[in-house]
Amino acid sequence: MKTVPYVLIALRFILAPIILLLAYFQGEESRFLLLTLMYFGLLTDIFDGIVARKVGVSSEKLRRLDSQTDLIFWLSLGFASYILNPELIKNEWKGVILTLIMEALCYLISIWKFGKETCTHAFLSKMWGLSLLITFTYLIGFQQAGWAFYLTVGLGFIAHIDVILIILFLPKWQYDVPSSYYAWRIRNGKQRRKSIFFN
Template identity: 50%
Template sequence: MQNKTPQLLILFRLLLGPTMIFLTYKFGNAIRTELVLLLFLGLLSDIFDGIIARRLSVSSEKLRRMDSQTDLVFWLCVSWCGWILNPEIIINHRYAIAIIFLMEGLTYIFSLAKFKKETCTHAILSKLWGVTLLVAFISMIGFGCAGIPFFLAVFFGVIGHIDVYLIIYFLPKWTHDVPSCYHAYLIKKGKSIKRNRLFNG
């Protein structure tokens, strides 16, 4: 059962997103504080599923791909909650949001076109974007405002996606857990790279 802990954490996050949408529709503004707490639980599950998998030596391509796709579903659900609670914020920043969605979609198009697989880089800048997303959604869902946290999420979202594009471009074959485009360049040159045991497999 211990070896299934990473999968259970991923499943927890997968179910958490739709649960948050249900609670938001049912309780509206009264559930804001609880949604923020659930956001933190989602983040913690994302952090520890990889750490535990590596400590148990059960980290695999399948698990990392499952983790990436679950992250996408979770953040889409959180975005939906933000829309339900603060439609005016989404409307006022629709162009910036559209750019991020477009860039995310392009990562899949580029990766599928080159490797016939979805991207699964778990890059450092992407993780940093995840942190800024968390702060932005805490600001939006918890307090009903965008401000600097939203700007930072968009900024690091753009930078992080450009990094992923370059990773896809440099990689000679599909590889998961590539820390940055520089590391992808090293792989292209046939050099070995050092991955951080805390963040990458």
């Protein structure tokens, strides 16, 4: 059981190049399969952390690996969406650029302060991940952006601000911090109980 979280993360990592290859070589015919792989990838993301905490192997190494795999997985879906809907993505370039800038800022600020990438797995970031799921469902499955895309951009901006505040509030690098509120409490010497279902 202790290897299961690593297997789930590895599966999600392997999905990234498969998603890109399917989008590039099969194009329109790959849409349903891409959505299936996306939802399967989400399930691996949900259960890797739960299983890791349940069996007692939730370590810094595992959580950092999980975060970087998440980034690669969602980026592959972003590129796949562009391959399938180039004009649609180009029309929404401002939102895409804003999201990428905010993501980069989180990494840069964390590396500047702690010498490590961010690994908060914050609650708002998880909600943003679900909004990405909806957005890519619309983009890949229905060739639409609309409200789902704008929701993702807005929620992503808020979630990234929360992560930046977490980084700034924490006195030392720490993984699995639910929000900037908890980071502020940690800064003031207060700890919290952890759950196998969250972090």
